[in-house]
Amino acid sequence: MNTAKPRYQQLKDLIIGRISSGELSPNDRVPSENELVELMSVSRMTANRALRELNDEGYVERIAGRGTFVSDFRSQSHLLEVHNIADEIAQRGHSHASKVLRQSLQHARGEVARALHVEQGTEVFHLLLVHFENGAPIQLEDRHVVAGFAPECLEQDFESVTPSAYLTSVAPLQEAEQVVRATLPNAAVRKHLNFEEGEASLVVIRRTWSAGRPVTFARLHHPGSRYELTGHYTPPGTPRSTSADVVQLEKLRQ
Amino acid sequence: MNTAKPRYQQLKDLIIGRISSGELSPNDRVPSENELVELMSVSRMTANRALRELNDEGYVERIAGRGTFVSDFRSQSHLLEVHNIADEIAQRGHSHASKVLRQSLQHARGEVARALHVEQGTEVFHLLLVHFENGAPIQLEDRHVVAGFAPECLEQDFESVTPSAYLTSVAPLQEAEQVVRATLPNAAVRKHLNFEEGEASLVVIRRTWSAGRPVTFARLHHPGSRYELTGHYTPPGTPRSTSADVVQLEKLRQ
DNA sequence: GTCCCAAAGTTGTATATACAGGCTAGTACA
DNA sequence: TGTACTAGCCTGTATATACAACTTTGGGAC
Structure with a gap:
């Protein structure tokens, strides 16, 4: 049964983990799409999907031109x-x-x-x-x-x-x-x-x-x-x- | 201010419209990604995003290998x-x-x-x-x-x-x-x-x-x-x- | 010094392509 | 007749690429 999770989900879990553990606090900056591409060896579209879904779910807030930040609502x-x-x-x-x-x-x-x-x-x-x-x-x-x-x-x-x-x-x-x-x-x-x-x-x-x-x-x-x-x-x-x-x-x- | 909506959103609006109007009833089949590619002249990834988000939002249910179907809103x-x-x-x-x-x-x-x-x-x-x-x-x-x-x-x-x-x-x-x-x-x-x-x-x-x-x-x-x-x-x-x-x-x- | 503009970094969207895996119908074969 | 298999369609994911729009920053023109 152990089909690996999709990579966008792994990225989401990683970031959610850092938020729940307190490593990332509200209003902290989350790694950008391009940084995730480098760090995690994924394509930008995969990083984009992970961050976009975290945004839709309220974990983070994304601002075009500035970056992605931990939202203070979910914490x-x-x-x-x-x-x-x-x-x-x-x-x-x-x-x-x-x-x-x-x-x-x-x-x-x-x-x-x-x-x-x-x-x-x-x-x-x-x-x-x-x-x-x-x-x-x-x-x-x-x-x-x-x-x-x-x-x-x-x-x-x-x-x-x-x-x-x-x-x-x-x-x-x-x-x-x-x-x-x-x-x-x-x-x-x-x-x-x-x-x-x-x-x-x-x-x-x-x-x-x-x-x-x-x-x-x-x-x-x-x-x-x-x-x-x-x-x-x-x-x-x-x-x-x-x-x-x-x-x-x-x-x-x- | 009238920047056109993104195309994936247009697709979503189109399908939501057909559902609200009754043209599509619960359990009806929604056009597949490839059909939307043909009909609407978009790439499959764009159609995929539209249908995937409609699925996330509860409008439709997607079954790999079968298709996409209007969900019944009884829930x-x-x-x-x-x-x-x-x-x-x-x-x-x-x-x-x-x-x-x-x-x-x-x-x-x-x-x-x-x-x-x-x-x-x-x-x-x-x-x-x-x-x-x-x-x-x-x-x-x-x-x-x-x-x-x-x-x-x-x-x-x-x-x-x-x-x-x-x-x-x-x-x-x-x-x-x-x-x-x-x-x-x-x-x-x-x-x-x-x-x-x-x-x-x-x-x-x-x-x-x-x-x-x-x-x-x-x-x-x-x-x-x-x-x-x-x-x-x-x-x-x-x-x-x-x-x-x-x-x-x-x-x-x- | 001040103002303007270009550059760099960021997200947002769109496309083409590829492969994996689920489902179904229909065909080939026993 | 019945079974097994395959072809074809579907969704799910992943990548590379491209362009647009927004924001900040810094440097150059004045």
Whole structure:
């Protein structure tokens, strides 16, 4: 069965590899067609096809007369990274900071117990954090975690590693569900996120599963005037859409 | 500015045209590369590129040794349903109705012209509708359509066939982008959707492409207290996910 | 110094050619 | 009759070549 991959595909794999490994960063220059001809001993048309398809798939951007550059859109394509607001902010070249408001063991009640599929009164961890982008509050994270999945939860320093990053390391993501709502924030949310008068809140409610059971239930509030969710869809048939159709958070331009 | 389109693009447009017009039906055979060489006086590599890209974009399916065939677009139905609020409501077992508030030819300005990639002042269709679920207003649809894609737009009865359904029938969906925001509605939106005092609005802004060009730009406003977006992820590795990772509109339970 | 233009490098497209491999129908042969 | 094989068409890939258009850079004319 081992028919060798076509050479244009080998070129694509090579470049994708350098991008995922970090050897090539967003906006870095990718070898030109003629350089690939020399380096890889292929014809220019083969190099052209490889780079053109990488362009079509969003990995790189090509500018006639200038060159080929790594696009900054694809780099954070993993679903797990989408869950991590610190990476998201870092990818925009901004600085992330967070402040832990609460980190405690509680008894699950009502909506939380139902969402996590545990009995009323079961012990769960409760985390409350504010995330800042360039100093401005951008997300209020109100999260409950099933105790069994993360027994060390109270000892973690969530100002250096976000709860999302910590949880995906201790409980591999199997499935995720999210709900997006627009609401008027209550007083606490307004205060923590410095809402303007009458500003709406974009709320993402996310549940994740690992090993077939719910792990965490998070309510993520964002200021409506400074945050939006963007999604991209390419119908079946378009090559390599695995990451393109993931919904990811992106800050409003301006 | 009128530089002629590249020939491979002309070939693609020709075949896409025959498909949209119905001249070519699903599973029909598309002219082979060598036939296109004869008919269109191009080289085989040019014909190859046109057909290969149509294959990548899902318009046709190519089988080595047999030929090229029009694919049936059933696979896109998931997405089409997502775009069509009438189907969405019907799926919940509720009744859908809509009222056309505006159906006119306008000159694209500002944001609309930029979103549709047309010159300022280009003529576009403007549609404004309210959709009702069981008699309650549930979506205000504010849509602009590039005139070339749907010349019959003014004659359509959008109270019996939604704009979304009509558009996907005349311009096969190639790509979609959507942005979700939470805002405070202006007076017009409040009035048409019967907003309560201080209620937030969940806005979905969606652009779709066909044949490589933007087709339509829609702003869909929903009452924040009665609407939410739900999404579901399964990480790569689990069965093929075309429909699972599409964000779909769903009404709040309860 | 400033402006203009040419050169070099880049992508974008188009063509001619070649060979490999899949599929099918029809023919030759047992 | 039935089987095997081959000819012919199809797609898939790879190469060499050519020209066009765009961008940057540097050098020469003024």
